[in-house]
Amino acid sequence: MQRRNFVKSTFGAAGLGAAGLGLAGTAVTSESVAGNWHSQPNLLAKNTFKLKYAPHFGMFENSAGSDLIDQLKFMADLGFTAIEDNGMMGRDPALQTKIGEEMARLGMKMGVFVLDKGGNGQNTLAAGKTEFVDIFLAGCRKAVETAKRINGKLTTVVPGDFERNLPIGIQTGHVIDALRRGADILAPAGVVMVLEPLSDTPNLFLRTSDQTYEICRAVNSPSCKILFDIYHMQKNEGHIIPHINWCWNEIGYFQIGDNPGRNEPTTGEINYKNVFKYIYQKQKAENKEFIFGMEHGKSMKGKEGEVALIKAYVESDSFSV
Template sequence: MDRRIFVKSSLGLAGAALAAGETAASAPSGKNNFKLKYAPHFGMFKNSAGDDLVDQLKFMADMGFMALEDNGMMGRPVEVQEKIAKEMTRLGMEMGVFVVDKGGNSQNTLAAGKKEYIDIFLNGCKRAVEVAKRVNAKWMTVVPGDFERNLPIGVQTGHVIDALRRGAEILEPHGLTMVLEPLSDTPNLFLRTSDQTYEICRGVNSPACKILFDIYHMQKNEGHIIPHIDWTWSEIAYFQIGDNPGRKEPTTGEINYKNIFKYIHDRSKKENKSFIMGMEHGNFSPGKDGENALIKAYVESDSFAV
């Protein structure tokens, strides 16, 4: 999956009809006081807020979503980046992840250890610093790319660690963190599980290289979600959300998000941590009704006792 076009494609994936007998959800009134910082993406509420990005930000904040993630931020014109950042500052919203452009994919896999691939990655990190400063971001997503299957797995892992150390040297002086995301999109991807990502982060040994724990992908690849969060907790810097099957909002699939959110909230509070919870999924139902149902799903999943 091309992460840079996820936002553009997610609405197209969200065209499921309302379930039989389900009544349309009425628009929520007033700002929800969520316990966690859930971060929608542009397009998620376009039927309610319109196409204008500033209007979408205002709608998100009005509904209680006080963070944003935008995978394609690096590809937006500078003036658009600045406009988004200015409005988010005014609204008191926090910026979540964007994807490091060409940070690692099937064309420049870091596992190969090839100089030309590493140079592409490092150039992406340098450009990401400027974007992060412009939009007040702290985290950027990196996917190391595919396996290099003619090499032993340990050698591939060493190549990935070496490349990421060099990326961390670029980001760390600016207080920025690349978050490595294990994915389930194809078995060709080198980074697949949370424990593998934990091992790599320990090898890089930098605050600028941590885990992006995408609950949807990890449910598909490894399951046992809360224990895996527990085991890899010290290296996690960011979470993303999506129910399975379908990659839609919580309550539409098999994952018990209320329990997972409670675990993250309670442990974070004890350790004085804070995470952005990226809403990297489509809408189960179309139109305004689907958007209102999505908001209600988050209200329900966030209603755990503290």
């Protein structure tokens, strides 16, 4: 799909008119939306986001179509400067390379991809079983090859479930041992595994940011950091900004989702404008730059939901600096 046709064929008059905004906050009329993208360069100028928000493939499929390269182009035209793709390791290597080359051409960064079989309920690292650790280490080696194709540096690891017949300290020791071995594989390639505490089920071993901080300190490698998913941490512990501050030195990545609902910012109880402002100021003071994975759904269906998502990010990113 040609980018000049995206707006004509997708963000139609009803969608953008309902939102009341152009992508850069410009007022939109039904007449102006029907025009050609390139013939009205000021209508849908790129948003200049302060932070590197990373959509997923499929997030704008109603607007950009099903082709992944077209989706990348569309995201870039909206002003997004990163993507994340949990399922990247399952894609054909040739497609991985194609995606990596297009991201480079567009100046986009790669966020996280999930490490294949990197610990789950069936092969939890907390059990300390050799066969489970071997599966994890094989995933680390595969992640290095995937990262090369997409010019990525970040892979998500979830250690798995509790091994409830073992004391918690023994389980923690098993997890640390396995992660140290994984870090030894990832570090020479400059790849970082980011450990994600989750709220999906109480059976999960890794649940809170402070627990993850303790494990990262024990692994003691630049290739083992925290994935601070704000949605999950709001559910499990709350007190978001203080926890970000306490864990700051071990955080390698952020993910976004409002609660309840796990949809775009502004749809739940989290004050994302304040959270984003805090992180922006702190990372700027320390010359850091995080990617913020948009790991959430949309509160509305279809093209209107995609417009509402963009509007939510424009609003949440409008904090003063």
